Amino acid sequence: MVSLWGGTGGAIPSRRPDALPFLSLRNDSIVSETGFCIELTVMMIGACRDDGKNGTVVDSDDDDMEDNNENEGFVDTATNSTADNHIDMGTENNNSSRRNLRQGKTLYKGPCHTTNPIDRCWRCRPNWDTRRKRLARCALGFGRRTTGGKAGEIYVVTDCTDDNVLEPKVGTLRHAVIQKEPLWIIFANDMNIKLSKELLVNNNKTIDGRGANVHIAYGAGITIQFVSNVIIHGLHIHHICAADGGMIRDSPDHFGIRTPSDGDGISIFGSTNIWIDHVSMSRCQDGLIDAIQGSTAITISNSHFTHHNDVILLGASDSFSGDQFMQVTVAFNHFGQGLVQRMPRCRWGFFHVVNNDYTHWQLYAIGGSMHPTIISQGNRFIAPDNLYLKEVTKRDYATEAEWRNWIWRSEGDLFMNGAYFVQSGQPNLKTRPNDEYMIHAMPGARATKMTRYAGALDCFPGQKC
Numbered sequence: 001m002v003s004l005w006g007g008t009g010g011a012i013p014s015r016r017p018d019a020l021p022f023l024s025l026r027n028d029s030i031v032s033e034t035g036f037c038i039e040l041t042v043m044m045i046g047a048c049r050d051d052g053k054n055g056t057v058v059d060s061d062d063d064d065m066e067d068n069n070e071n072e073g074f075v076d077t078a079t080n081s082t083a084d085n086h087i088d089m090g091t092e093n094n095n096s097s098r099r100n101l102r103q104g105k106t107l108y109k110g111p112c113h114t115t116n117p118i119d120r121c122w123r124c125r126p127n128w129d130t131r132r133k134r135l136a137r138c139a140l141g142f143g144r145r146t147t148g149g150k151a152g153e154i155y156v157v158t159d160c161t162d163d164n165v166l167e168p169k170v171g172t173l174r175h176a177v178i179q180k181e182p183l184w185i186i187f188a189n190d191m192n193i194k195l196s197k198e199l200l201v202n203n204n205k206t207i208d209g210r211g212a213n214v215h216i217a218y219g220a221g222i223t224i225q226f227v228s229n230v231i232i233h234g235l236h237i238h239h240i241c242a243a244d245g246g247m248i249r250d251s252p253d254h255f256g257i258r259t260p261s262d263g264d265g266i267s268i269f270g271s272t273n274i275w276i277d278h279v280s281m282s283r284c285q286d287g288l289i290d291a292i293q294g295s296t297a298i299t300i301s302n303s304h305f306t307h308h309n310d311v312i313l314l315g316a317s318d319s320f321s322g323d324q325f326m327q328v329t330v331a332f333n334h335f336g337q338g339l340v341q342r343m344p345r346c347r348w349g350f351f352h353v354v355n356n357d358y359t360h361w362q363l364y365a366i367g368g369s370m371h372p373t374i375i376s377q378g379n380r381f382i383a384p385d386n387l388y389l390k391e392v393t394k395r396d397y398a399t400e401a402e403w404r405n406w407i408w409r410s411e412g413d414l415f416m417n418g419a420y421f422v423q424s425g426q427p428n429l430k431t432r433p434n435d436e437y438m439i440h441a442m443p444g445a446r447a448t449k450m451t452r453y454a455g456a457l458d459c460f461p462g463q464k465c
Contacts, residue, residue, distance in 0.1 A: 112464035116332045116355065116450040117439070118277065118301055122465075123453075129211055129461035133184060135233065136206070139275045140439050141329025141352060143299030146275040148206030148231030152182030160191040162199075162219070165248045166255055177201045178251050187212040194219035197243045198261040200250040203227045209234030210459040219243065220261055221284065225269040233277045234456050237265045240284040262286040274298045280455040282307040287342070291328060292316035296349070299329040304455030307338035315347025318370050318397060323348040331439050334454040336360055341394070346372040350433065354378055354441045357451040358392075366421075367394035373407045375432075376421060377441035380448060383419035390418040414444030 112124040121138035122128060136150035159171040168175035173193055176185045182204035190213040198220045201207075208231070215236040216222065220243035224230050242263040249255040261267070263285025268274055270293045281288045281303065288305055290313045291298055305311050312330070315323040326349030333356045335343045343358065344351065346368035355378040358365050365381060366374060376392075383390040392415075395403040407425035415421070432438070442450060459465035 113452075115452050116302070118332065119453065123457075124464045126462060126464050128459065128465050132186065132208060132210070135208070136231070139231075139277070139299055139301075141299040141301070141331055141354075142297050142327040142433070142437050143273060143275040143329065144437065145297065146229055146231055146273040146299070147204075148229060148275070149182045149184035149204055150206070152184060152204065155179075155183045155185045156188050157185060157191070158188040160193045162193065162196045165197045165246075168249065173207070174199060177205055177207070178249055180251055184208060186210070187214050190214070192217055195222075195243070196220065197246070197248050198223045198258065198267070200225065200248060201227065201230055202251055204229045206231040207233065207235065209236075209456060210465065211461055213458075214456075216240070216265075221263065221265050221267060223261065223264075223267045223269070224271045224274060225267070226271060228272045228274075230271070230273070231275045231277070232266065232279060233275075234279070234459070236280045236456050237288075238280070238282045238284070240265045242285050262290075264288070264290045266290070268292070268295045268298065270294045272297045276300045276303065278302045278453075278455065278457055280304045280306075282338075284308065286310065287313045289313070290316065291326070292323070293320065294322045294325070296326045296328075298327070299331065300333065301329070301331045302451075302454050303333045304336060305333065305339060305343070306336045309340040309342075310345075311335065311339055311342045312344035313342055314344045314351060315349060315370070315372070318347065321348065323370075325349065326351075327433060327437070328352070329354065329437070329439060331355055332451050332454065333357075334359070334451045335365070341365075342367065346374055348372055351375070352377070352438060354439050355444075355447050355450045356380075357447045357454075358382060360384070361389070363389065364394035365392045367396065368406075368408075369396040369398065371398075371403075371406045373425075374409070376408075376410045376413055378412045378444050378447060380414040380444045381416065381419040381421070383415075383417045385417070387418075390420060392419055392421045395424075412441055412443050414447065 114120040114123050118138050118140055122134050133150050136147040139146050155176045157171065157173050157176055159169060161169065161172060162174055165174065168178065176183060177199060179202060184206045186208050192215045195216065196219060199222045201222060201224050217239045219241065221240040240263055243261045245258040245260045247255050248258045265281050265284040265288045266276060268291040272295065276289065287310045288308050289300060292315060314328050315326055328349065328351050330344060330353045335356060335358045337360050339360050341361065341363040343361065343365045347370045350373045353366060353374065353376045358379060358381045362384060366376065368374060381392050393408060404424050407427065408423055409427055410421040410423055413421060457465050
């Protein structure tokens with residue numbers, strides 16, 4: 001549904017034909033067997049302290065002062081880029097507790113290795129915390145022009161509360177994301193942020209969770225609507241529920257009436273130049289990531305997805321032809337345990353699915369309708385044991401005579417346990433975007449290595465991430 005001033009949202013959605021109940025959920029889940037949120041007492045993850053520095057804005061330096069010999073192998077040349085001075089993000093004494101709080105993949109405690117070109121751009125530098133904005137150089141794929149809050153100051157979130165969506169408190173995440181000026185948003189300490197209503201992100205923002213264990217959980221999700229140039233990096237997003245609508249502020253000088261949000265982890269609506277990187281996502285009431293209504297120039301990379309039905313939706317309506325201009329890169333992600341379908345599900349546009357590791361699905365991995373172009377390169381697909389669910393692909397609402405003309409190509413993919421990809425159409429180079437937007441694919445046998453560090457990383461100031 002659309003809000004009274006053009007936003008996304010809606011009442012609890014009706015069950016779609018391809019929707020299934022959530023499967024294999026833990027006892028502490030707040031999602032019921034029908035996929036809708038219920039009230040349960042949950043253990044909060046992390047703490048939130050008020051250190052008297054609410055909304056601290058830190059002056060920036062130039063990150064181009066680094067040694068030239070460190071630039072070998074990086075994916076992009078730099079224009080002028082600012083970076084923050086040192087910010088105290090905690091002491092070594094809290095390292096073990098932070099590691100214990102982390103959810104998702106088993107922590108790797110060996111030396112820092114970069115296994116894909118995005119990570120090679122920034123990860124194994126011990127000064128990442130004083131040169132945070134280097135990350136803005138590193139996007140690849142269709143979202144490669146995204147710089148987020150690179151041109152702005154550093155905003156330090158110190159308050160995990162979300163008590164007032166009309167007049168957000170200084171120091172809260174909501175106060176940071178609605179500002180008009182570019183901002184690079186970081187977190188003073190570990191936090192669990194329970195959003196009372198959807199979080200409306202303004203233009204030119206980076207939400208950077210590195211250096212803290214930040215969970216957006218047990219409340220509403222993140223909405224990126226009619227804006228451009230947003231980076232979301234290093235967050236855990238899970239147990240997101242539909243939330244009531246009402247008056248919500250989206251900038252310092254504007255608020256509007258919103259209909260209820262659906263329960264997406266990240267909802268992208270009519271927005272461009274979006275980069276989602278190194279997030280860990282699971283157990284949301286609707287989709288983990290939805291990008292719809294003319295959204296384009298998007299990269300989803302280095303992320304870890306688990307325990308969910310409808311994972312990624314790219315284009316929500318067969319009747320909205322405006323999504324024919326949608327271009328999305330899905331790269332270096334791990335699609336892991338407890339996933340059912342839509343990794344992604346595509347409509348209309350052009351989708352490059354490259355060097356991902358698909359270790360689990362319970363219906364299919366990649367699907368679509370309305371003749372999307374899907375180029376699958378260098379992925380690893382491990383089929384489930386069910387003999388009837390070996391096919392990677394699923395085409396909806398079209399006869400075979402129709403979908404045989406859709407361009408769905410598999411190049412260099414690795415298929416295991418009987419997995420197979422039904423190709424269609426003929427490669428038409430005239431329809432392919434410029435090479436600068438197409439990530440060079442490595443063979444599917446390398447997908448596991450390239451996604452080894454997918455998800456939110458355990459980063460500490462002064463140490464390689």
